[in-house]
Amino acid sequence: MTSTDPAPLPSEPPTDPLDEAKPDPKAEATAEALAEKLAAGDRRALARGVTLIESTRPDHRRAAAALVRRLHALPRRTLRLGLSGTPGVGKSTFIEAFGLQLAEQGHKLAVLAVDPSSARTGGSILGDKTRMERLSRHPNAFIRPSPSGAALGGVARRTREAILLCEAAGFDLVMVETVGVGQSETMVAEMTDIFLLLMAPAGGDELQGVKRGIMEICDMILVNKADGDLKATAERTRADYASALRLLRGRPQDPNGFPKAAAVSAVSHAGLEAAWTEIAALAEWRRETGVLEARRREQAVAWFRAEVEExxxxxxxxxxxxxxxxxxxxxxVASGDTPPQLAAAKALAAFGLGEEER
Structure with missing residues (x-):
């Protein structure tokens, strides 16, 4: 080894179950049984499958990896929708009203709702099914709340795998509801086809509350609560957002008019059908022009990178x-005796990374 060669990483046996080269017969059997039940549209199998992929037990991780391998190559025509919004905007009410409308039209809708986890206890409320009681009872709908855990980006750690399971179970629409608006919410764009941003009628200079990052990735801004006394305010807010979207940028790969803003009401259902018409038209345009396929390829690369980093x-x-x-x-570091940068360098050196590799 020359002086310029990188230092080798310490030798140690693999500790991650996904590192094991030999297939696990028990894991493969579990995956095969679940895959067959998913293909038959078994709701309980879908719930068990999501629980399996979210588990951190080594045997569960092996079975989950085997299941994902079986499902990955399946042909899919599912439309993946991402939804985020400011706290109190009515995301759950909107999803229930919007979802019921689509379910009544014959669509099969899966909702993957991500609940924020407590930074202190690590727990989550997971109350989305109670907030969407009518939708959760509809035969064409499936709602799965998941804790965000330590994952960033407003999504759960295994949301991508959960999407695969829902697609395998025959759902033609999968909606991912993120924990709330923030700069890191842009991660949802790396796993969905169309991103919706739900906003409330402005109670001030609301445009200052929406960061440029999330405005640049959304395909539609839906101003909720456009009913009663707030209807006129909602329409003015919609016009403000429409102007802001035109000023931010236009995406040459999308048809004229996108991204766009619309006013809706989850209570009176006003504007929901028109919003779905726009969403479906954009999805079909992207399919026909190859934009959707290219987006899925980019998402696969993003998933690969995330798995490696994790x-x-x-x-x-x-x-x-x-x-x-x-x-x-x-x-x-906490006592102030060691600068954070130096402490990080010591930790990396203990792992075997020299200064030139950091």
Whole structure:
């Protein structure tokens, strides 16, 4: 080895179950049984499958990996919708009204609702089924709340896999509801086909509350609560957002008029049918022009990168030298005795990364 060669990573047996080369017969059998039931539209199998992929148990992770491999190559015509919005805007009410309308038209809709996890306890309320009681009882609908956990971007750690399971179960629409508006919410665009941003009638300079990042990725802004005394305000807000979208940018790969803003009411159902018509038209245009296929390819690459980064971080934290050093480094950083940058360099050095590799 020359002086310019990178230092080799410490040798250690793989600790992640997905690193194992030999297939696990039990995991393969579990995956095969679940895949068959999913293909038959078994709702209980879908619920069990989502629970399986969210589990961190080593045997469950092996079975989940085997299941994803079986489902990945299946042909899919599912439309993936992302939905985010400011707190109190009425996301659950909108999803129930919008979802019931689509379910009554014969669509099969799966809602993957992500609940924020407590930074202190790690727990989540997971109350989306109670907030969408009518939709949860509809035979054409499936609602699955999941905790966000430590995942960023407003989505759960295994949302991508959950989408695959819903598609395999025969749902032609999958809606991912994120935890709320923020710069990191842009991650939902890496797993959905069309992104909807739900906003309330402005109670001030609301445009300042929406960051440029999320405005640039949304395909439609839906101003909710366009009924009663708020109807005129909602229409003015819609016009403001429409002007803002035109000023921000136009995407050459989309038809004229997109992205656009519309006023809707989850209570009176006003504008919901028109909004769906616009969404369906945009989806069909993207399919016919190849934009949707290109977007799915980009999403697959983003998923690949996320899996690699997650596995590397997990391997890093499990490394014996790092795990032994970590508490002391945190203590010295908290006390101010060690600069954070120096502490990070020490942790990386314990993992085997030299200065030139960082």
């Amino acid at each position: 596995a590397l971080l997990r391997r890093f934290r499990r490394h014996p030298a790092v795990s032994e050093l970590w508490p002391r480094l945190e203590k010295t």
